[in-house]
Amino acid sequence: MSRRSFAQLGWGLLLGVAFVVMAAPGAWAQTSTGSIRGYVTDSSGTPVAGARVVAVNIATSAAREVPTQSNGFYALLGLVPAEYDVTARQIGMAPQKIRVRVLIGEVFPLDFKLAASAVQIEAVSVVAAAGVEMRTSEIATNVTQQQIERLPTASRNFLDLAALAPGVTISDDRINSVSRTFTAGGQSANTVNIFVDGTSLKNDLTGGGVTGQDASKGNPFPRSAIQEYRVISQNFKAEYQKASSAIITATTKSGGNEWHGNALFGYQNKDLVALDSLQRKAGITTKPDYTRSLASLSLGGPIQRDRLFFFASYEGNYQNRTSLVHFPTPAAGFPDLDTVNIKTYNGNFGSPFRETMVFGKLNYTVNPKSSAELSFSTRHETDVRDFGDRPHNCPEDMCAFSEAVNFRQDISIGQFRYNRFAGAWLNETKVDYSRFRRQPSPNDPGVPARVYAYRDTSGNMTNNFIGSNLSIQDFTQRRVGLRDDLTHSSGGEHVIKMGASLDFVAYDVFKGNDETPRFAYRDSVNGHSYKFRNPYELKYGTGNATLNKNNQEVGAYVQDDWSPTPRLTINVGVRWDFESKMMNYDYVTPQNVVDTVTRYRDSMPTRLDLSRY
Known part of the structure; x- marks a missing residue:
C-alpha cells in the first residue's frame, strides 16, 4: 500500500510567508469562488461611506449587497465565478453600473467614482470591463x-x-x-x-x-x-x-x-x-x-x-x-x-x-x-x-x-x-x-x-x-x-x-x-x-x-x-x-x-x- 498524501502521521506544521510587489490591489484565495473589491469615492476623490454596492449574477439574478466602510472600501466575497452587473448607489449622487466577469480564485478590483446629483436617477451603465490580470503571491x-x-x-x-x-x-x-x-x-x-x-x-x-x-x-x-x-x-x-x-x-x-x-x-x-x-x-x-x-x-x-x-x-x-x-x-x-x-x-x-x-x-x-x-x-x-x-x-x-x-x-x-x-x-x-x-x-x-x-x-x-x-x-x-x-x-x-x-x-x-x-x-x-x-x-x-x-x-x-x-x-x-x-x-x-x-x-x-x- 503506497502513501503519497501530504499530511503525515503525527503533527505537521506548514508556515508560509509570501511577499509580492503589486501594480494593482492584492487578491486573496478562495477555494472555488472569486471576489470583487474596491473603493467608492466622489468626483473629488473623497471616500463615500455608507454607499450601497450591489452585484447581480447575470445568469441567476441572485443579488449580493454590501455597504462601504468609512474609508469607502467594500468587498463582495465568495462570488460564484460568473458575469455580474455591479452597481454603486448613494443618496444625492448619480449611481453607476459596471459589468464584470469574476474568475475563480481571483479578486476583481473595481473602483467607483460617483458624481453629485440633485435627484436619484437610474444607474449609468459603463462599458463592460475587460478581465484584469491579478498579481498575487500565488x-x-x-x-x-x-x-x-x-x-x-x-x-x-x-x-x-x-x-x-x-x-x-x-x-x-x-x-x-x-x-x-x-x-x-x-x-x-x-x-x-x-x-x-x-x-x-x-x-x-x-x-x-x-x-x-x-x-x-x-x-x-x-x-x-x-x-x-x-x-x-x-x-x-x-x-x-x-x-x-x-x-x-x-x-x-x-x-x-x-x-x-x-x-x-x-x-x-x-x-x-x-x-x-x-x-x-x-x-x-x-x-x-x-x-x-x-x-x-x-x-x-x-x-x-x-x-x-x-x-x-x-x-x-x-x-x-x-x-x-x-x-x-x-x-x-x-x-x-x-x-x-x-x-x-x-x-x-x-x-x-x-x-x-x-x-x-x-x-x-x-x-x-x-x-x-x-x-x-x-x-x-x-x-x-x-x-x-x-x-x-x-x-x-x-x-x-x-x-x-x-x-x-x-x-x-x-x-x-x-x-x-x-x-x-x-x-x-x-x-x-x-x-x-x-x-x-x-x-x-x-x-x-x-x-x-x-x-x-x-x-x-x-x-x-x-x-x-x-x-x-x-x-x-x-x-x-x-x-x-x-x-x-x-x-x-x-x-x-x-x-x-x-x-x-x-x-x-x-x-x-x-x-x-x-x-x-x-x-x-x-x-x-x-x-x-x-x-x-x-x-x-x-x-x-x-x-x-x-x-x-x-x-x-x-x-x-x-x-x-x-x-x-x-x-x-x-x-x-x-x-x-x-x-x-x-x-x-x-x-x-x-x-x-x-x-x-x-x-x-x-x-x-x-x-x-
Missing part, C-alpha cells in the same frame, strides 16, 4: 470557460489545458497509454492535488495525485461540467492541503434563468493517428486497429425562476484498440515445449476501454445573504489491458490474451455547501462524501499461469507468459468530510481567512497477490536439466489478504492578506494537519506465520531477520 494561471469550450483536445480531458500554465506538464495522450496525470515543479504526480467545488480528488491508497489517473486513460471529471479552473503552480496558500507542487481548483457549471444545453460527439480511428518516432524507430509500419468515440450531453435551467436551478451532464469515453500477441518461435530440440503449441496464442486481440461519467447539481438562493448547493458525480470505467509485449505492461517479454487484467474503477462524490454573507463576513460550510474504488483482477480467472523462458530461432532468450493474471486487488476508500471556512475583510488592509476540516475515512483493502499459481519452465537451472518437462519453480501466494482500517484527518489554518499600501501585499499563513491511523501500526504477524518462518529460516538462501516479524 503563481497561477486561470483556464476560462471560453478556453475550455474553444480549445480542442482529442481526449476531452479537462486537465489537458493545465499545460497552459508555465511549469506544468500533462502526460501524453498515447494510444497505448494507461495513465493521464499532470506534474509541476519537477516533482512527481503524487505531489499535486485537484479540488472540484472545494472537494479534493486525492486518494490516500493509490498514487498519481488525482484518484484513478495513475492507472487510467480516461478523464477524471466530465469536461462539459467544468466551468473554469485555476492552476496554482507555486506559493499556494494555507487553505489548500495534501500537495507540495501544484494545485488545481475548479468550479462546476450551474443552471440559470435561461435554458441552455450542449451535445457533442467525437470520433477518431487509426487513420487519424500517425505513428510516432519511437514506433517508427522500432520498425513498426502497420497501425493497430483503434477507435475512440466521445459523447457529451449537458442541460441546465430554472426549476423556480430566480431561486432554484439545476444542471446535469453526461460524458462517455469508449475506446476499442487491439494489441498484438506474437510469441517467438522456440528453437528446435525440445519436444515437451513443442507440445505447448505456444504459437497458437498469437493474434490481434481487442482491448476495450469504457468510461461513463455523470454529474448533477442543484443551486438554491435561500435569500440575499445565503445560498445552498447540492451536487453529485459518478465515474465508472473498465479497461481490459496488460497483455501483448512489455510496452503494453506485460510483466514478461510477451503475454497471452488470457493474462489480461480487467481494470475497474468506480468513483462517486456527493457534497452539500451552504454559504452565509453578512457585511464584511463570509462563512462557507461544506459536507461531502466520497467513495473511491479500484479493482484490477484477471479478465480470464482460474487458469494456472505458466512462464516459459526459451531461446527463439535467432538465439535470443525470451520470457513468455500464458494463463491468468496473477493477482486480485481491491482498494476502497470511503470518506465523510466536514469543513468550515470564515473570511473577514477589514478596511481594505486585511483579509483574514481561517478554517478547519475533519474527515472520517475508512480503508478496505484486498491484495490477493500471486493467488494464481505460477509455474516456471526452463531447459535447465543451475546445472539441473528440466527440458521444459516439469516446472522448476512454483510461485503461489496465500493467507489473509484483507485490511480494514479507519482514519481521522484533522486540518486547521489561518491566513492573512495584509496590504499596508496599494502596491504591497504580504501573505502570512499557518496550517496544521493531523492523522490518527494512516499507518497500520496495530498489525501483528500471526503466530503460525512466525513459527513457519522460524522453522525454515536456516534452509533459506538468505537467513531472515526474525525481529521484523
Whole structure:
C-alpha cells in the first residue's frame, strides 16, 4: 500500500510567508469562488461611506449587497465565478453600473467614482470591463470557460489545458497509454492535488495525485461540467492541503434563468493517428486497429425562476484498440515445449476501454445573504489491458490474451455547501462524501499461469507468459468530510481567512497477490536439466489478504492578506494537519506465520531477520 498524501502521521506544521510587489490591489484565495473589491469615492476623490454596492449574477439574478466602510472600501466575497452587473448607489449622487466577469480564485478590483446629483436617477451603465490580470503571491494561471469550450483536445480531458500554465506538464495522450496525470515543479504526480467545488480528488491508497489517473486513460471529471479552473503552480496558500507542487481548483457549471444545453460527439480511428518516432524507430509500419468515440450531453435551467436551478451532464469515453500477441518461435530440440503449441496464442486481440461519467447539481438562493448547493458525480470505467509485449505492461517479454487484467474503477462524490454573507463576513460550510474504488483482477480467472523462458530461432532468450493474471486487488476508500471556512475583510488592509476540516475515512483493502499459481519452465537451472518437462519453480501466494482500517484527518489554518499600501501585499499563513491511523501500526504477524518462518529460516538462501516479524 503506497502513501503519497501530504499530511503525515503525527503533527505537521506548514508556515508560509509570501511577499509580492503589486501594480494593482492584492487578491486573496478562495477555494472555488472569486471576489470583487474596491473603493467608492466622489468626483473629488473623497471616500463615500455608507454607499450601497450591489452585484447581480447575470445568469441567476441572485443579488449580493454590501455597504462601504468609512474609508469607502467594500468587498463582495465568495462570488460564484460568473458575469455580474455591479452597481454603486448613494443618496444625492448619480449611481453607476459596471459589468464584470469574476474568475475563480481571483479578486476583481473595481473602483467607483460617483458624481453629485440633485435627484436619484437610474444607474449609468459603463462599458463592460475587460478581465484584469491579478498579481498575487500565488503563481497561477486561470483556464476560462471560453478556453475550455474553444480549445480542442482529442481526449476531452479537462486537465489537458493545465499545460497552459508555465511549469506544468500533462502526460501524453498515447494510444497505448494507461495513465493521464499532470506534474509541476519537477516533482512527481503524487505531489499535486485537484479540488472540484472545494472537494479534493486525492486518494490516500493509490498514487498519481488525482484518484484513478495513475492507472487510467480516461478523464477524471466530465469536461462539459467544468466551468473554469485555476492552476496554482507555486506559493499556494494555507487553505489548500495534501500537495507540495501544484494545485488545481475548479468550479462546476450551474443552471440559470435561461435554458441552455450542449451535445457533442467525437470520433477518431487509426487513420487519424500517425505513428510516432519511437514506433517508427522500432520498425513498426502497420497501425493497430483503434477507435475512440466521445459523447457529451449537458442541460441546465430554472426549476423556480430566480431561486432554484439545476444542471446535469453526461460524458462517455469508449475506446476499442487491439494489441498484438506474437510469441517467438522456440528453437528446435525440445519436444515437451513443442507440445505447448505456444504459437497458437498469437493474434490481434481487442482491448476495450469504457468510461461513463455523470454529474448533477442543484443551486438554491435561500435569500440575499445565503445560498445552498447540492451536487453529485459518478465515474465508472473498465479497461481490459496488460497483455501483448512489455510496452503494453506485460510483466514478461510477451503475454497471452488470457493474462489480461480487467481494470475497474468506480468513483462517486456527493457534497452539500451552504454559504452565509453578512457585511464584511463570509462563512462557507461544506459536507461531502466520497467513495473511491479500484479493482484490477484477471479478465480470464482460474487458469494456472505458466512462464516459459526459451531461446527463439535467432538465439535470443525470451520470457513468455500464458494463463491468468496473477493477482486480485481491491482498494476502497470511503470518506465523510466536514469543513468550515470564515473570511473577514477589514478596511481594505486585511483579509483574514481561517478554517478547519475533519474527515472520517475508512480503508478496505484486498491484495490477493500471486493467488494464481505460477509455474516456471526452463531447459535447465543451475546445472539441473528440466527440458521444459516439469516446472522448476512454483510461485503461489496465500493467507489473509484483507485490511480494514479507519482514519481521522484533522486540518486547521489561518491566513492573512495584509496590504499596508496599494502596491504591497504580504501573505502570512499557518496550517496544521493531523492523522490518527494512516499507518497500520496495530498489525501483528500471526503466530503460525512466525513459527513457519522460524522453522525454515536456516534452509533459506538468505537467513531472515526474525525481529521484523
